[in-house]
Amino acid sequence: MSSSPPEQDPPPEGAPAPDRKARARLLRERAAAAGTPDRWCEDLYREAASAPELVFWGDRVPNPNLTARWEAWSRDLPAHPEVLVTGAGYGDDAAWLADRGARVTAFDVSPSAVAAASGRFSDRPIRWLAGDLFAPGLQPAAGFQLVVEVYTLQVLHPGRRAAAIASLAPLVSPGGELWIIARGRDADDDPGELPWPLLRSELAHLTQLGLVEHSFEDYFDEETPPLRRFVARYRRPETGG
Numbered sequence: 651m652s653s654s655p656p657e658q659d660p661p662p663e664g665a666p667a668p669d670r671k672a673r674a675r676l677l678r679e680r681a682a683a684a685g686t687p688d689r690w691c692e693d694l695y696r697e698a699a700s701a702p703e704l705v706f707w708g709d710r711v712p713n714p715n716l717t718a719r720w721e722a723w724s725r726d727l728p729a730h731p732e733v734l735v736t737g738a739g740y741g742d743d744a745a746w747l748a749d750r751g752a753r754v755t756a757f758d759v760s761p762s763a764v765a766a767a768s769g770r771f772s773d774r775p776i777r778w779l780a781g782d783l784f785a786p787g788l789q790p791a792a793g794f795q796l797v798v799e800v801y802t803l804q805v806l807h808p809g810r811r812a813a814a815i816a817s818l819a820p821l822v823s824p825g826g827e828l829w830i831i832a833r834g835r836d837a838d839d840d841p842g843e844l845p846w847p848l849l850r851s852e853l854a855h856l857t858q859l860g861l862v863e864h865s866f867e868d869y870f871d872e873e874t875p876p877l878r879r880f881v882a883r884y885r886r887p888e889t890g891g
């Protein structure tokens with residue numbers, strides 16, 4: 651008897667590609683129904699130990715929307731800024747920032763993601779934490795000189811966005827910055843499914859929380875197909891706010 655695995659029929663020509671996000675959506679729905687809305691993240695990262703493709707954002711490279719802006723934007727930061735990376739996933743952005751001299755704290759709600767990230771980048775002096783954006787308990791007295799938020803807000807159901815944004819704002823120190831990279835949409839676009847693109851008006855709430863919008867870019871990236879991105883930069887004034 652042959653020991654080679656059974657051959658599978660190739661998908662019919664023109665058949666839709668399997669949706670890599672389907673498992674995440676199912677796990678999220680189950681977690682939300684159980685009253686633990688972010689539990690799906692840990693469930694997914696655990697399953698990814700044997701099926702890495704399930705973490706559909708896990709490309710294991712620093713985010714190009716971040717790296718493209720660092721040189722220009724970091725000129726306004728102090729040398730070796732104290733940086734917080736929210737929803738850090740597999741840790742590539744945190745490691746990239748640490749390599750540029752930032753003193754980095756990185757957290758994620760999934761302990762498995764944190765374990766994977768800290769294992770991958772054990773040679774970097776990064777403070778890795780399992781923590782929840784809604785109750786991070788991470789804020790040093792003075793806040794962080796830079797908070798980097800990449801693609802976490804968009805995995806939170808739109809009904810939880812305002813609370814998440816309210817949690818982000820106080821993490822920024824006086825004179826500090828918040829950089830947000832997210833999928834974007836207009837109010838009359840279909841809100842879609844996880845990941846839910848953000849509305850600019852949701853982010854505008856940050857200005858009621860003491861931050862000032864420094865720049866806001868709204869563009870289609872170079873992915874296939876191109877995705878609409880918001881890349882926004884906020885500052886907390888030195889005094890007041």
Ligand SMILES: C[S@@+](CC[C@H](N)C(=O)[O-])C[C@H]1O[C@@H](n2cnc3c(N)ncnc32)[C@H](O)[C@@H]1O
Pocket residue numbers: 688691692707708709713736737738739740757758759760763781782783784800801802805
């Ligand atoms: C789409 S992934 C992005 C990960 C990483 N920022 C990246 O760009 O590769 C969203 C991340 O947010 C994390 N996350 C979701 N809800 C969270 C919460 N309430 N607090 C902290 N992290 C959360 C997930 O575990 C996941 O790693």
